[in-house]
Amino acid sequence: MRVHRLAAAALLCLFSGACLQAQKSIDIKEVRRLVLYFEIDSAGEFTPQQGTLIYESLVASLSNSSDRVALLEYRDQDIPVGDQEKSTVAEDVGADSWLYVTVGGDFASADVQVRCLDLLNGIIAFELDLQKEILRGTRELEMLFWNEVEEATREYFERALNLENRIGDLTFQALPGTRIQGVGRRPMKTAEDGTAVAEVALPSTIPFRATKPGYWPVEGQVYMDQPEKSVVLEQTPGDRIALDFYLNNFNFPGFDFTFFLVPEMVFAKTGILTYLIGFVLEGGGYSDSEVFVSYSLNHYNLAVGFYLNAPDRYFRPYFSAGVFWRIITARGYWGFEPIAPFGLQPILGFEYSRRHRYKLFFEYAPMVYWTGNSDDTFLFLLSIPSNNDFSGYLNARWCVISIINFKLGLRVRL
Amino acid sequence: MKESRTKLFALLPALIPLLTCSLPPYDEGLSLGIETARKMEELGAVRVKIGPVWVWDFDFRNREHYFMPNKAVGGLPLDPNEFKNGFIVSVDERSFDLSYVEYMGGPPENYFFQRGWGEGIDNDDPDSNNYFAETVKGAAPFTSPYLLNFIRYEPKDYRNNQLRVIQYPPPPAIPPDPETWEIRSSDIYSSGLPNFGDFVFDNYNAENVSDPDLTEVPVVIGSSMTAADALNSDDQFIFCKFRGGGYFAEFFYPTDPSRGIDPTAPALHRDNLDFNFPDDVENGFYHHVWSLDLSFFSYFSKTQHKYKNYRWDAAGLLEPLVDMDRRIDAALTNGNLLSFENNRCYVYNSHGKKQYDFLMGGLHFCYEIYLGGPPGVPHTVFTLPAMMTERDQEDELYFYVYILPTDRLKELQ
Numbered sequence: 001m002r003v004h005r006l007a008a009a010a011l012l013c014l015f016s017g018a019c020l021q022a023q024k025s026i027d028i029k030e031v032r033r034l035v036l037y038f039e040i041d042s043a044g045e046f047t048p049q050q051g052t053l054i055y056e057s058l059v060a061s062l063s064n065s066s067d068r069v070a071l072l073e074y075r076d077q078d079i080p081v082g083d084q085e086k087s088t089v090a091e092d093v094g095a096d097s098w099l100y101v102t103v104g105g106d107f108a109s110a111d112v113q114v115r116c117l118d119l120l121n122g123i124i125a126f127e128l129d130l131q132k133e134i135l136r137g138t139r140e141l142e143m144l145f146w147n148e149v150e151e152a153t154r155e156y157f158e159r160a161l162n163l164e165n166r167i168g169d170l171t172f173q174a175l176p177g178t179r180i181q182g183v184g185r186r187p188m189k190t191a192e193d194g195t196a197v198a199e200v201a202l203p204s205t206i207p208f209r210a211t212k213p214g215y216w217p218v219e220g221q222v223y224m225d226q227p228e229k230s231v232v233l234e235q236t237p238g239d240r241i242a243l244d245f246y247l248n249n250f251n252f253p254g255f256d257f258t259f260f261l262v263p264e265m266v267f268a269k270t271g272i273l274t275y276l277i278g279f280v281l282e283g284g285g286y287s288d289s290e291v292f293v294s295y296s297l298n299h300y301n302l303a304v305g306f307y308l309n310a311p312d313r314y315f316r317p318y319f320s321a322g323v324f325w326r327i328i329t330a331r332g333y334w335g336f337e338p339i340a341p342f343g344l345q346p347i348l349g350f351e352y353s354r355r356h357r358y359k360l361f362f363e364y365a366p367m368v369y370w371t372g373n374s375d376d377t378f379l380f381l382l383s384i385p386s387n388n389d390f391s392g393y394l395n396a397r398w399c400v401i402s403i404i405n406f407k408l409g410l411r412v413r414l
Numbered sequence: 415m416k417e418s419r420t421k422l423f424a425l426l427p428a429l430i431p432l433l434t435c436s437l438p439p440y441d442e443g444l445s446l447g448i449e450t451a452r453k454m455e456e457l458g459a460v461r462v463k464i465g466p467v468w469v470w471d472f473d474f475r476n477r478e479h480y481f482m483p484n485k486a487v488g489g490l491p492l493d494p495n496e497f498k499n500g501f502i503v504s505v506d507e508r509s510f511d512l513s514y515v516e517y518m519g520g521p522p523e524n525y526f527f528q529r530g531w532g533e534g535i536d537n538d539d540p541d542s543n544n545y546f547a548e549t550v551k552g553a554a555p556f557t558s559p560y561l562l563n564f565i566r567y568e569p570k571d572y573r574n575n576q577l578r579v580i581q582y583p584p585p586p587a588i589p590p591d592p593e594t595w596e597i598r599s600s601d602i603y604s605s606g607l608p609n610f611g612d613f614v615f616d617n618y619n620a621e622n623v624s625d626p627d628l629t630e631v632p633v634v635i636g637s638s639m640t641a642a643d644a645l646n647s648d649d650q651f652i653f654c655k656f657r658g659g660g661y662f663a664e665f666f667y668p669t670d671p672s673r674g675i676d677p678t679a680p681a682l683h684r685d686n687l688d689f690n691f692p693d694d695v696e697n698g699f700y701h702h703v704w705s706l707d708l709s710f711f712s713y714f715s716k717t718q719h720k721y722k723n724y725r726w727d728a729a730g731l732l733e734p735l736v737d738m739d740r741r742i743d744a745a746l747t748n749g750n751l752l753s754f755e756n757n758r759c760y761v762y763n764s765h766g767k768k769q770y771d772f773l774m775g776g777l778h779f780c781y782e783i784y785l786g787g788p789p790g791v792p793h794t795v796f797t798l799p800a801m802m803t804e805r806d807q808e809d810e811l812y813f814y815v816y817i818l819p820t821d822r823l824k825e826l827q
Contacts, residue, residue, distance in 0.1 A: 249436050251436065251437070252438070275438050275440070278437075280437070293437065295437070295438055295440055295442065296442050297438055297440045297442075326440075328442070328445060328446070330442055330446060330757055330775075331756040331757050332446075332755075332756040332757030332758040332773060332774075333446050333449070333758075333773050333775070335449075337440070337445050338445055338448050338449040338452065339444070339445055340439075369439070379444065379800070380439060381439075382441065382444060382800040382801065382802050382812060383439050383441040383444055383445065383800075384439045384802070384803075385438075385439070385440075385441075385803075386475040386476075386801065386803040386809075390804060392436065393439075400439070402439065404436065
């Protein structure tokens with residue numbers, strides 16, 4: 001008895017192992033069910049026999065097209081008129097796709113129109129409009145007439161999915177370190193080899209946005225209808241150089257040269273704000289009004305900064321901080337301004353444009369004039385022109401802050 | 415949301431003109447002047463700060479102004495407060511105005527500001543000699559009347575040249591003097607004790623200092639104050655004029671600490687100077703260095719379109735300063751000549767050879783004065799003006815006075 005039990009257990013193990021082995025080795029084909037709607041065009045000049053020959057040759061071709069296609073005939077019934085009706089009928093018969101073939105003309109020269117719809121993916125799988133000539137009789141029907149249809153059917157259904165396959169691998173190929181958003185809940189990054197793979201539901205349309213510092217973002221969408229799909233992203237480097245032309249406080253012109261350390265994101269800029277020529281809209285105070293004014297003072301600026309959002313946004317805030325030197329270019333003296341020779345300048349700016357190359361920018365750019373001691377702070381206050389009041393200045397022992405300072409200008413990327 | 419951002423962005427520039435229309439916090443004169451003033455302090459210059467002087471006078475905002483401190487008596491130790499009194503000169507193309515600042519003590523320091531006397535001048539030609547103003551040395555600090563010698567030159571018609579000595583507080587009236595320089599007291603002043611409430615400046619008009627008939631009546635071509643060579647000596651007011659017959663003469667008047675120019679004691683310093691100046695000499699810049707008995711003359715030649723400079727010594731030997739093409743604005747006791755141009759001071763020796771230059775900016779050279787124990791050390795006195803203005807409030811005037819030994823001037827280069 002015990003021997004019998006051991007033998008049974010051994011057989012069971014062998015059977016189980018054999019089954020597992022068999023399961024691993026068998027390539028399970030996913031079969032799609034295709035309804036064939038066939039009709040002779042009302043204007044077609046075919047005899048019933050010719051029509052039957054054509055139909056049967058079509059069935060034969062389709063049956064041989066792919067082992068992933070199970071053909072369901074829909075013969076001797078009224079062909080549904082529209083796509084929706086055809087889909088409804090197809091679903092009623094348990095199919096997941098349909099093929100509608102109409103043949104017109106005559107037996108010597110036939111017009112064939114083919115339309116295939118994949119119900120699973122909700123798309124037109126393919127459409128064909130063929131002109132066929134039958135020169136060598138019925139044999140040609142079997143050998144050549146349906147070649148295009150057979151090939152299109154094979155090609156599509158070899159890669160098309162069935163109901164059981166709901167997940168696919170979407171592979172992005174981009175520069176290493178590219179951040180891809182929109183695929184899954186979390187952004188992903190491409191690896192050192194430049195690829196990033198995500199499992200996505202099938203079928204689905206997947207919008208994505210790929211960003212990498214220094215490159216223009218790439219936006220697009222992928223229609224995921226296959227178990228595997230690869231998307232190659234064309235990433236364009238951002239600009240390296242920009243020129244700024246602006247008016248400081250709407251009075252005095254300035255010019256900046258910007259070099260992007262990281263294109264379109266991190267920048268260093270240098271420039272000149274000159275008071276040699278400027279204009280005022282009101283005289284202010286009790287002084288005479290003058291439209292144009294001139295001071296022998298210039299600011300040489302040096303700053304670094306970064307943008308706070310992506311380069312393809314129309315509205316881009318940014319922040320920078322830097323130092324400026326006050327240079328006097330007066331008759332008889334060229335050199336640093338002695339009371340406050342330099343200062344610090346944080347800038348919060350915004351640029352806007354729908355065009356990439358030209359952007360309008362506006363900056364709040366307070367100036368922190370460094371005086372170094374209270375005596376020079378006092379001298380600095382004495383330097384404030386008579387048409388000003390002191391509401392725009394905050395003074396401390398070591399510095400004076402000009403809190404009302406703006407820049408408005410045009411930025412040109414080269 | 416994006417549309418509202420766009421509208422906001424478009425709105426911001428429109429607001430800027432409403433928010434700001436500001437000029438840079440920069441005063442060229444002050445900045446450049448401070449550069450040199452710091453060097454002066456490093457060289458041991460005495461710095462005297464005057465202010466705030468509260469004024470409600472918008473003329474100062476748009477006009478060049480500077481401080482002309484009274485000349486200290488110069489005893490030891492030097493009392494810097496002696497330089498806190500003085501005249502504020504305010505000039506533009508058409509007018510010359512004087513105000514007076516008197517130090518009232520402190521701390522906190524108080525100043526009495528008296529708006530004073532004004533005169534129309536023709537000051538729009540920088541190449542012309544338009545006016546000369548210099549304070550006159552007083553006798554005792556804080557007690558003497560303060561005097562400013564002022565000559566108004568009329569470049570377009572030298573017959574209207576006028577000399578005035580302006581004094582504060584006003585002195586008793588001085589009777590008219592029969593000298594060629596007719597000096598008389600102004601009608602607007604009546605003798606009496608000074609009264610701040612109805613203060614007026616006394617005017618001593620020196621009219622008719624020239625005459626259309628050049629062959630008979632002297633024509634003044636320049637004048638200057640020159641520091642005497644001893645500590646307690648008073649300044650000398652010296653001028654050069656056409657003597658007639660093609661000759662020039664130099665006259666000087668001692669200054670009187672109580673009255674300014676002493677009209678009772680004119681002296682002929684040199685006469686019958688036979689100089690062959692071109693015909694277009696009018697209203698030149700004349701300087702005399704008492705300590706070296708050197709005289710200098712500088713004028714803008716309208717025919718040659720440049721400044722021509724000359725010197726002559728005690729023997730009356732005329733020497734053209736061919737290497738110097740700038741105007742002589744001041745002559746120092748060591749014979750060096752100063753010329754102020756392009757924010758700089760160019761220093762030449764007495765033969766017109768350029769020695770060095772230094773930055774001036776808003777610094778104003780006021781005068782040279784002997785300070786210290788006898789016989790005294792010549793010092794140059796510079797002032798630097800500054801102003802703090804606020805809308806709808808009184809202005810605050812500040813002045814910095816720098817007193818530097820003359821022999822250290824070259825270290826400013």
